[in-house]
Amino acid sequence: MSIEQISVNVTSPGRNFVTLKIVTSDGIVGWGDATLNGRELSVASYLRDHLAPMLVGRDEERIEDTWQYLYRGAYWRRGPVTMSAIAAVDMALWDIKAKRAGVPLYQLLGGASRDSLRTYYHASGTDIAALKDTVTGLVEEGFTAVRVQTGVPGLGQIYGVSSNTPGTKYNYEPAKRAADGSGAVRPSEEIWDTPAYLAHVPGVFEELRGEFGTGLRLLHDAHHRMSPIEAARLAKSLEPYGLFWLEDVTPAEDQTALRTVRQHSTTPLAIGEIFNSVHDYQTLITERLIDYVRSAVTHTGGITATRKLLDFAAIYGIRSGMHGPTDISPVGMAAAMHLGLAIHNFGIQEYMPHNDDTLDVFRTSYRFERGFLHPGDAPGLGVELDEEAAARFDYTAAYLPVNRLIDGTVHDW
Ligand code: GCO
Numbered sequence: 001m002s003i004e005q006i007s008v009n010v011t012s013p014g015r016n017f018v019t020l021k022i023v024t025s026d027g028i029v030g031w032g033d034a035t036l037n038g039r040e041l042s043v044a045s046y047l048r049d050h051l052a053p054m055l056v057g058r059d060e061e062r063i064e065d066t067w068q069y070l071y072r073g074a075y076w077r078r079g080p081v082t083m084s085a086i087a088a089v090d091m092a093l094w095d096i097k098a099k100r101a102g103v104p105l106y107q108l109l110g111g112a113s114r115d116s117l118r119t120y121y122h123a124s125g126t127d128i129a130a131l132k133d134t135v136t137g138l139v140e141e142g143f144t145a146v147r148v149q150t151g152v153p154g155l156g157q158i159y160g161v162s163s164n165t166p167g168t169k170y171n172y173e174p175a176k177r178a179a180d181g182s183g184a185v186r187p188s189e190e191i192w193d194t195p196a197y198l199a200h201v202p203g204v205f206e207e208l209r210g211e212f213g214t215g216l217r218l219l220h221d222a223h224h225r226m227s228p229i230e231a232a233r234l235a236k237s238l239e240p241y242g243l244f245w246l247e248d249v250t251p252a253e254d255q256t257a258l259r260t261v262r263q264h265s266t267t268p269l270a271i272g273e274i275f276n277s278v279h280d281y282q283t284l285i286t287e288r289l290i291d292y293v294r295s296a297v298t299h300t301g302g303i304t305a306t307r308k309l310l311d312f313a314a315i316y317g318i319r320s321g322m323h324g325p326t327d328i329s330p331v332g333m334a335a336a337m338h339l340g341l342a343i344h345n346f347g348i349q350e351y352m353p354h355n356d357d358t359l360d361v362f363r364t365s366y367r368f369e370r371g372f373l374h375p376g377d378a379p380g381l382g383v384e385l386d387e388e389a390a391a392r393f394d395y396t397a398a399y400l401p402v403n404r405l406i407d408g409t410v411h412d413w
């Protein structure tokens with residue numbers, strides 16, 4: 001059998017998704033997620049214009065060989081566009097292999113290592129009272145782990161904080177359409193101040209521990225905004241509150257920055273949602289500078305490459321915490337769930353349910369119950385794209401915000 005047809009679907013049921021479809025000569029269909037928030041069309045073009053023509057006619061069973069062919073064969077290595085495109089091909093080929101075998105994908109990855117996947121959901125509030133209301137609602141729904149973000153006094157809209165009515169379910173979609181006078185779509189802009197943030201955050205966790213006790217797993221995302229010494233101070237000041245993890249505490253590309261943080265604190269660290277290769281982690285893993293790997297299967301070269309990355313991390317006692325916001329499509333989420341169920345060093349899975357339009361377009365078979373996920377037992381990944389439903393939603397340009405300091409300097413968002 002061989003790959004007969006390849007097509008790329010771009011749809012926007014509330015946000016943009018790029019999905020690869022591979023059809024074999026005997027009619028098996030495989031799906032892959034290639035969504036790169038705010039840069040979607042570049043991956044669609046990479047797949048359509050460059051990879052699709054060279055894949056037609058290949059033996060679809062040769063997944064590792066195809067991965068190496070696309071990665072080494074490009075000569076230009078790594079990078080989010082390349083690795084998301086390769087990821088989509090890899091996911092679709094695993095989907096096909098498992099469908100041909102008639103088993104859910106996790107069976108081909110070694111079978112289940114657990115019954116279900118512990119998830120964490122996002123809670124936020126413009127102030128502490130609103131945040132507490134949202135956390136209370138999630139605990140009542142059964143969540144055992146919650147990521148918490150709050151507004152900072154003196155600052156307006158910042159990363160991770162939704163302006164939802166207090167107590168209502170968090171629904172944060174940071175990529176926005178902000179048209180300027182000429183009608184062109186530009187990123188929106190936010191204002192940031194690190195000293196104000198560092199002064200505010202420990203008090204937030206003090207209040208949360210007071211209200212919810214020590215049993216609830218609390219996570220926090222610093223979203224790359226601190227210098228190494230500021231990050232060390234933050235991690236140290238949060239130590240008394242026993243966080244499950246502190247995420248992206250420094251700009252992600254500087255692996256050695258986390259040495260400074262580690263020297264000063266035992267707060268567990270997670271990083272990697274914007275990484276796209278095992279090589280981005282080499283220092284972090286071998287020097288045990290992190291505790292959780294945040295990579296998404298969608299942005300890290302697919303199941304083949306993410307499996308190798310997580311096996312490498314396992315040798316050092318480092319666990320998975322795969323990226324799972326709504327900009328990972330249901331196909332990418334399913335890939336993360338199958339992998340998470342199979343590996344031994346699973347840590348936690350981020351989970352933000354998609355909206356109803358998205359779930360009309362992507363027919364899922366994964367199950368979610370009281371804070372825990374299971375990929376389901378349909379053959380393959382267990383997610384099918386309904387192309388007719390997808391055609392109702394045209395691509396809509398939208399960008400992640402740009403951050404500036406109070407004096408106007410561009411800063412990490
Ligand atoms: C997370 C992430 C997201 C990213 C988003 C960008 O931890 O879930 O930080 O909120 O900002 O995925 O596209």
Ligand code: MG
Nearest residue numbers: 221247248273
């Ligand atoms: Mg994050």
